[in-house]
Amino acid sequence: MKQLQVIVAGGGIGGLSLALSLHQAGIAVRVYEAVRDPSPPLGVGINLQPTAVRELTELGLGDLLSASGIATQRLNLCNKFGQLIHGEPRGIAAGYRWPQVSIHRGRLQVLMLRAVRDRSGADNIRSGLRFSGFEQRGDKDVVRFIDRDSRSELTDEADILVGDDGIHSAVRHQLYPAEGEPRFAQQILWRAAIEAEPFLDGQTMVIAGHFHQRIIVYPIGKAESGKLLTNWNCQMTVPDQAPLREDWNRQVEKKKVLSAFGGWRFSWLDLPALIERSSNIYEFPLVDRDPVSAWTFGHVTLLGDAAHPMQPIGGQAGSQAILDARALTRALIETSEPAAALARYDADRRPTMNDIILRNRNLGPEAAMQLAEERAPNGFSRVEDVISQDELDVVAKSFAAAAGLDVETVNHRPSYLSP
Numbered sequence: 294m295k296q297l298q299v300i301v302a303g304g305g306i307g308g309l310s311l312a313l314s315l316h317q318a319g320i321a322v323r324v325y326e327a328v329r330d331p332s333p334p335l336g337v338g339i340n341l342q343p344t345a346v347r348e349l350t351e352l353g354l355g356d357l358l359s360a361s362g363i364a365t366q367r368l369n370l371c372n373k374f375g376q377l378i379h380g381e382p383r384g385i386a387a388g389y390r391w392p393q394v395s396i397h398r399g400r401l402q403v404l405m406l407r408a409v410r411d412r413s414g415a416d417n418i419r420s421g422l423r424f425s426g427f428e429q430r431g432d433k434d435v436v437r438f439i440d441r442d443s444r445s446e447l448t449d450e451a452d453i454l455v456g457d458d459g460i461h462s463a464v465r466h467q468l469y470p471a472e473g474e475p476r477f478a479q480q481i482l483w484r485a486a487i488e489a490e491p492f493l494d495g496q497t498m499v500i501a502g503h504f505h506q507r508i509i510v511y512p513i514g515k516a517e518s519g520k521l522l523t524n525w526n527c528q529m530t531v532p533d534q535a536p537l538r539e540d541w542n543r544q545v546e547k548k549k550v551l552s553a554f555g556g557w558r559f560s561w562l563d564l565p566a567l568i569e570r571s572s573n574i575y576e577f578p579l580v581d582r583d584p585v586s587a588w589t590f591g592h593v594t595l596l597g598d599a600a601h602p603m604q605p606i607g608g609q610a611g612s613q614a615i616l617d618a619r620a621l622t623r624a625l626i627e628t629s630e631p632a633a634a635l636a637r638y639d640a641d642r643r644p645t646m647n648d649i650i651l652r653n654r655n656l657g658p659e660a661a662m663q664l665a666e667e668r669a670p671n672g673f674s675r676v677e678d679v680i681s682q683d684e685l686d687v688v689a690k691s692f693a694a695a696a697g698l699d700v701e702t703v704n705h706r707p708s709y710l711s712p
């Protein structure tokens with residue numbers, strides 16, 4: 294039988310997961326990435342939920358992940374004064390068989406890129422080539438790319454095209470030409486990663502504040518200095534801000550961040566000091582897109598942020614891209630006809646992802662912080678006087694279960710690809 298050929302447009306977390314997964318399944322894959330040299334680490338912190346760490350472990354990357362990131366053991370939700378509202382165990386401490394890994398997104402991308410090169414061959418990861426269009430001719434996809442430097446056009450042909458080219462996906466644009474720009478949620482994020490002394494136990498992620506102004510801080514790796522590489526995000530409502538195009542490289546002056554968060558100094562964390570010491574602070578609008586009614590069109594489909602760009606609530610965009618990659622690989626193994634396999638993948642993943650996009654617009658576990666702000670804007674002496682344990686449990690559990698992230702589901706679901 295002739296070997297199936299797959300082209301992936303986009304070598305981000307999802308595209309690289311797909312390349313590794315297809316290689317594991319014996320399916321030929323070529324990844325085209327617009328950036329010429331993806332090796333300088335791009336981005337700041339990203340969280341991988343246990344369900345995704347399980348997949349990367351089954352792809353043989355578990356040890357590398359542990360060495361590069363931090364196994365987060367706890368999530369604390371606090372008010373804007375740093376008072377604890379709710380703390381819960383995460384990862385192994387919560388009973389998962391796999392850890393939650395907080396890691397520098399660029400380090401993750403580089404370790405995955407190396408694995409793809411080693412396993413599939415450097416020829417099959419082609420960088421500096423931007424997807425520009427496709428045609429379905431019979432049972433083939435003819436795909437066009439533009440060379441970033443020479444501006445020349447190159448074509449390639451395969452049985453399947455997967456668009457994993459991010460929130461501004463050009464593949465999605467060809468499928469949905471009238472869609473327009475992402476939806477701006479009138480919130481802005483400022484973010485950086487910096488070496489710092491550990492806070493709390495060095496394995497805790499903290500979200501503090503409320504819907505209109507909050508911070509998310511967590512360690513993402515060990516630094517040579519013995520300190521921890523620490524990710525901080527400041528997020529706030531900006532009602533009058535015109536939509537900004539998201540650009541992972543746009544920087545902002547620290548005085549702008551300090552003017553809003555300069556007073557956020559807690560007994561366990563001096564946020565203004567972290568901001569002061571950060572040399573590169575990135576600005577990013579909070580955006581997503583409305584769910585679409587199909588990802589798959591014949592033998593072309595979407596994956597990751599191209600398929601379901603979501604607000605970063607519950608830290609799962611990267612994890613869900615990894616699960617997409619595994620689900621798509623399984624569909625290709627179990628269904629012999631490519632278009633039928635892609636239709637199966639779409640039916641399997643899209644309804645849940647569409648639900649998460651809409652849920653994320655309404656806050657996830659952070660809803661507890663908003664309740665505390667509304668009921669006790671000046672802080673509290675006893676959190677039980679403000680919010681009950683039952684209310685906290687409902688908020689935390691309903692979100693995890695809807696996203697397929699609860700302990701039972703993750704630990705007991707069958708492997709996507711039996712080793």
Ligand SMILES: Cc1cc2nc3c(=O)[nH]c(=O)nc-3n(C[C@H](O)[C@H](O)[C@H](O)COP(=O)(O)OP(=O)(O)OC[C@H]3O[C@@H](n4cnc5c(N)ncnc54)[C@H](O)[C@@H]3O)c2cc1C
Pocket residue numbers: 302303304305306307308325326327328335336337338339340398422423424425457458459460461462463541596597598599605610611612614
């Ligand atoms: C530079 C960068 C930094 C990021 N930093 C963070 C972060 O710090 N924290 C966080 O939580 N999330 C971050 N993200 C988003 C996060 O990686 C995704 O939400 C998630 O991992 C899903 O991955 P994805 O592969 O679907 O999309 P992405 O990771 O966005 O990857 C898409 C890839 O497609 C490439 N691409 C775009 N257009 C084309 C085209 N026309 N042809 C070929 N290739 C194309 C991009 O260069 C990119 O490598 C970042 C994304 C990028 C691109």
